[in-house]
Amino acid sequence: MRPVQKFGVSVSIAAALVFLGVAGHAYQSWRHAEDATPLSGYILIVLFLLLGLFSSRKKLAMLPAGRAAYWTAAHSVGGLMAIGLYFVHTSGTVWPGGSAERLLAALFYLVSLSGLIGYALQRLLPSRLTRAGVEVIYERVPAELADIRQRVEALVTDATEQHGSDTLARHYVESLSWFFRRPRFFFDHLGGGRRGLAWVARETEAVSRYLDDSEKTCLDEIAELAEIKDRVDFHWSLQTVLRYWLFVHLPLAAAAIVLALWHVILVHVYVI
Amino acid sequence: MITDQDRYAYDNSRYERPNFPYICGRACMWGKPCSRGPNLDGRCGGTTVCTPFRDDDRWVCRRSPAEGGPCEDGPMPDGSCCQSQPPCRPRRSIRVQRGRFTKIAVALTLVLILAFVGFQPGGSASWSGISSVSPGPLSGAHTSFALADIGCTACHKAHDSGLLQMTQALFEPANVSAGCLGCHSFGAPEDAQSLANIPHNNRTLVAAMASDDETACLNCHTEHKGVDANIAAVSDVQCNSCHEKKFAAFDTDHAAFSAQYPHIRRAGIQFDHSNVTEHAKLSCNDCHQVDAAARNVPVAGFNESCGECHGDLLRSTDATAAERWDLRLLRIPEFDAKTSPVLAKKFKIKKLAKACRLDDDAKGQLTERIAELREATGSSKAKAKLNDQDLEARAVTAFLTGAKANKDKAYAKNVGKLLVALAGKPNKALGKLLSKKGASRSETATLLAGLSPDLVRSVACGWLIDGGYKPRSKTKNGWFATADGLSYRPTGHGDPVLRAWIDFAVSSANLKGKKALGAGAVLAAFRPQMMPDSVLASGVGGCLSCHAVSRMAVAAKDGAPELRLLAEWRQEPASKRPLVRYDHRPHVDLLGATPKCGVCHERREDAKISKMFEAFDIDVVGGSFAPIRKEICAECHTSGQVRNDCQLCHEYHTEPGFRHAMMGAAEN
DSSP states (O other): OOHHHHHHHHHHHHHHHHHHHHHHHHHHHHHTTOOOHHHHHHHHHHHHHHHHHHHHHHHTTTSOOOOHHHHHHHHHHHHHHHHHHHHHHTTTOSSOSSHHHHHHHHHHHHHHHHHHHHHHHHHHHHHHHHTTSOOOOGGGHHHHHHHHHHHHHHHHHHHHHHHOOOHHHHHIIIIIHHHHHSOOOHHHHHTTOOHHHHHHHHHHHHHHTTSOHHHHHHHHHHHHHHHHHHHHHHHHHHHHHHHHTHHHHHHHHHHHHHHHHHHHHHHHHHTO | OTTOTTTTSTTTSOOOOTTOSEEOHHHHTTSOOOSSOOOTTSSOSOSBSOOOEEETTEEEOOOOGGGTSSOSSOOOTTSOOSOBOOOOOOEEOHHHHHHHHHHHHHHHHHHHHHHHHTSOTTOSSGGGGGOTTOOOOOOHHHHHHHTSSSGGGGTOTTTTSOHHHHHHHTTSOOOHHHHHTTTEEOSSOOOTTTTTTSGGGOTTTOTTOSSSSOOOHHHHOOOOSOTTOOTTOOOHHHHHHHOSSOOSOHHHHSOOOOTTTTOSSOOSBOOOOSTTSGGGGSOHHHHBOGGGOSSSOOBOOHHHHTHHHHTTTTOOOSHHHHHTTOEEEEEOOOOOTTHHHHHHHHOOHHHHHHHTTOOHHHHHHHHHHHHHHHTOOSOGGGSOOOOHHHHHHHHHHHHHHTOOTTOHHHHHHHHHHHHHHHHHSHHHHHHHHHHHTTOOHHHHHHHTTTOOHHHHHHHHHHHHHHSSOOOOSOOOSEEEEETTEEEEEOOSTTOHHHHHHHHHHHHHTTOOGGGGTTHHHHHHHHHHHHSOTTSSSSTTOTHHHHBOEEEEEEEOTTSSEEEEEEEOOSOOOSOOOTTBOOOHHHHHHHHOSSOOGGGTOOBOTTOOHHHHTSSSBTTOOOOSBOOOOHHHHHTTSSTTSSOOOHHHHBOSSSSOEEOHHHHHHHHO
16 A cells, blocks of 8 residues: 555545544434534535645645645545534524525635535546646646647648648648647547547548659658647547636635635634 | 656756736747746746846846746847847736635625615615514514514614624623513513513423523524424424423323322312213313314303303392392491490581581471480390391491491491481491401492482481482382382393492401401391392302302412402303413314313212302312213323314413513514
């Protein structure tokens, strides 16, 4: 078992113990007509803030705060525990009555849902990316695509100059350039399809009969580059999802924390 | 290209910082990004390939190795790069965009909170529910009270109290339970600070509380769960957590009911339900109002229930029968040779003549009469001995004047003085006597209600002048005078004057010290005088044949409970179990329009009801019905049939009720 996995198991056990302790305390308090909501509420708000620290840790990468993998594991376990504690705190109430509490509940559910989806994405997509055969950093995708496009266009220019035929050049301008201009087949890549390669094969085959052997050699090289570009597109699609789900999770989580703090203030002023 | 393993070696590519806030605009357009990238302020940094360096007096190209190293043309004479290109429009990185989204979300949340904090949750407007302070709609019972005029402050004192006070409230206990006690009351002693009126906080009641924390109202009654929410639900698990006796099911685990259940005291009205009396011929419906059934099935009033048979008790046209009910307030004795001269000495003719408003002739008669009295001769021993009837007739007068009824001389002396006083200001004189015996001003007013001063004066003056009052009309109900005194004949059942006199008689037994002189016997004497025992077959007779006189704990002036004798004018429920609740209605509905009360209430043939009422002790139980056994209830209330949880029959609070102030608010 890898250290990160060991850490994850340890954190899970600790979280389970804390959850069971709080849930047990809530049950005992309920039996004895005592109020357990303050305890579960305080633990929940502290947990919210700790979970929020995960985002800050990324910004403070220079600090020796442990590996991101540990943080991710702790964040995931903490998030799951927060879902359980939420229902302990609300005594199983799914949809509260107050407007602010309803908004808080809605935000919490959305944050939890997006967190669960994000966790699943982070478990599933990286292994698919590894199997793609190439590795590319997300921010370098535009440069890689520009590089591939540059090479393809150089090949087309050379073939035109050498053979005096513009068949390949015209076909590139009218058809293949669309493919090389930017990442394509976003959703197909997410679903694991191969429509990109099929499209390239169809387009190259369509022009192949009009080319002589040397031009066909050039076309084969273009097809190879298209295949590499398709893999980069695959990376682009999956990495885009891996980055953009946080556009839902993070703002909602921040809003939920603000509302949770407001809830704490209200409870202290009005009830406790 | 990507397939080149060495493409990102340090000398082949620029160092890319992942936390740069901007990315190249050309890369965003899927073009080749420039090697220099955007500046930190968001401007394009790639309008030139390099920034030449001045080395001594020459400009040196500083194009990076990744771009091919120094160019052949080198810098321009002015030190600018010779390879320039149009600027791009850098865009913010994903991280920065995400951060901005997050900030917008936080700001939006704060704006929403602040924008809607001003909406009063309790307002009548439909949008009041969107207040960021509103925790949700109240339960139906609380909606109209808490949201009427005072709004949220009914429970939450800090609400709308200003920023400073609300900030203080953040660190101070809100004590919402105290707000609950503003409207709700309980039978137990009240102490808002310690919430001692909640019985389950009472350590003597619940010795095995799980913690020392007090149980606040909110621990069980969580509000703002919606109009239809049941905020009083308690689970059996909660009951079992403290109670030593654990209940899995009523039929198998509940303890047997007490031997006399549900009776814990004698009834306030003596009524024999057993088969040995004529009452057995009646149906339960004849007296009990089944339509108004709740915890108890109330008894209709005297006229509706008892009146059919006993209605003429107090309305007898037979003078002899009616006389039995007469209250003899004043009984003038026959003055003899011993007492008359003594009395007559103190009679001031002038004063009496003025008090009796006598003319000259009458004044002459008075003078003669007093002279006769002063010269009275003869032996008192010749007088017949007083019988019980005489003593009973004298009882009230003797008690009020402080004389003993069987001591002729003392009685006559005191009555003589009273007659003089009555001739002057009769009601004042009577009021003074009653006051000495503990009657309050309002009680005195009731006791003497309808008593004309002229009638009293006529009796006194009649005796003084003529040796006895001569009634001018036939005796009617109310106050009337006779030759030897003053009496009251009740107008019917529930006569307030008679009731007041019985209360006065009963309370006289509670007197202490000098006031109590004769009080020990007065009740016994009052009873036969006011309530002759011949009216009903047994018991103390009259009103008290049905209405019990009971020794009960009442609050004294200092607040401490004190045992006092009281006449019971109402049918008090035989069972006052504050933690037990019961409703006859579903049972009556189940058993049909003609209720089969006998299913649960079994008649007891050996009941001796009158025995129970001979003394004043209310703890004597054993009425006309056999005690109700648990098994009777368990026939239906058992697992799988009818509900049988703890809360069906048991209250958590002692005698929950409402305060008068709250009831007034409700009426408004």
